Amino acid sequence: MKSRRDKTRNNDIFEKDYENIRQISSRSRENNSQIIRYPKDRSRRSSSKSRQKKGGFLTEKAVIPLLALAIGVAAGLGGGYRLWGYERSNTVNLKDIEIPSWIEQNFIRKNLFSRPDVTLKEVNNLVIHYVANTESSAEANRRYFDNLADQDPQQPGTVGGSHFIVGLEGEIIQCIPISEITYASNSRNFDTLAIEVCHPDDTGKFSEPTYDSLVRLTAWLCKELNLTSKDLIRHYDINGKNCPKYYVENEDAWKQFKKDVKEAMKK
Numbered sequence: 001m002k003s004r005r006d007k008t009r010n011n012d013i014f015e016k017d018y019e020n021i022r023q024i025s026s027r028s029r030e031n032n033s034q035i036i037r038y039p040k041d042r043s044r045r046s047s048s049k050s051r052q053k054k055g056g057f058l059t060e061k062a063v064i065p066l067l068a069l070a071i072g073v074a075a076g077l078g079g080g081y082r083l084w085g086y087e088r089s090n091t092v093n094l095k096d097i098e099i100p101s102w103i104e105q106n107f108i109r110k111n112l113f114s115r116p117d118v119t120l121k122e123v124n125n126l127v128i129h130y131v132a133n134t135e136s137s138a139e140a141n142r143r144y145f146d147n148l149a150d151q152d153p154q155q156p157g158t159v160g161g162s163h164f165i166v167g168l169e170g171e172i173i174q175c176i177p178i179s180e181i182t183y184a185s186n187s188r189n190f191d192t193l194a195i196e197v198c199h200p201d202d203t204g205k206f207s208e209p210t211y212d213s214l215v216r217l218t219a220w221l222c223k224e225l226n227l228t229s230k231d232l233i234r235h236y237d238i239n240g241k242n243c244p245k246y247y248v249e250n251e252d253a254w255k256q257f258k259k260d261v262k263e264a265m266k267k
Helices: 004-035 044-084 138-150 208-224 245-249 251-264
Strands: 125-130 164-166 172-174 192-197 232-234
Touching: 125 208, 125 245, 138 164, 138 172, 164 208, 192 208, 208 251, 232 251, 245 251
Parallel strands: 125 192, 125 232, 164 192
Antiparallel strands: 164 172
16 A cells, blocks of 8 residues: 555655746746847737737646646656556466476475465566585475474574475475465565475586476466566576576576476477
8 A cells, every 4th residue: 555655755746846847937938028028119010929929928838737737647647556556467366376286285384484474476487496405305305494493583593495396306395385475585585486496416407307397397387377488587597696506507508498498388
C-alpha cells in the first residue's frame, strides 16, 4: 500500500512541476507584453498583428495550466504503478503449482537461518548454484541446511538454503516450498528460486545424470512459471561469486546449458 509519505512526495513533485511551468508562463507574459507595446503612430495593420499576438498569448496562457494538470496526472499514475505495484497478467500463484513425482519433497524445518517462512510473491529468475563440497550427496546438503536450525537465534549464525538440490545420481530433493524465500541468492532472494547442484570433483562440472536432471528440473520450472531459458542466471550474475564454478569458468558450457533447457521445454 502506498504510504502517506509517498503521496506527499508525488504531490510535491507535481507542485514543483506546476510552479516551473507557471514561472515560464510569467516570463512569457513579460516578453509578450514587451512585444505588443507599439508606438502610438503604428498603422492599423500593426495593431491588427498586435491583437493576433495577444490572442495567441491568451491561448498559451489557457493551455499551460491544462498541460501542467496532464503532466501531474500522468506522473501520479506512473508513480502509483511503481510505488503501489500491480499484478501482472501472467503472475503465477506459486502455491497452486503441483510438484511432479520425480521430485522428492523433504522440507527442512522452519527457522531463522535457512527457512525463515517468508512468502515469495513472484519468481523472475531461476538461480543455479553449486554446493562447493565435492562428492557430497543431495541428502547430505539437505541435512546441512536443516541443521542450521539448531543455531542459537540470539547469536550471529550461518545462513543458507535452497529450494531444490540435484544430486550426484540425478536425484532431486525439494527442501523449501517454492512459495517461500530462502537465503541463497543475496539481493535476489525475494524474486528467485535457488537450485543447488552436487558435483564429483573440484572442477565443479556436473555428472551426466546430474546434468540431465538439472535440465529437466529447470525446463519444468520455466514452463510452470512462464519463464524462458533467458531467465536462467548464475549466482555469479548477481554478485560476482564464483558459483557455479564450472559455468563461470566455462562460458560456452553455460550457454549450451541454456540451449538444452530451451530444447527440453519443447517436449
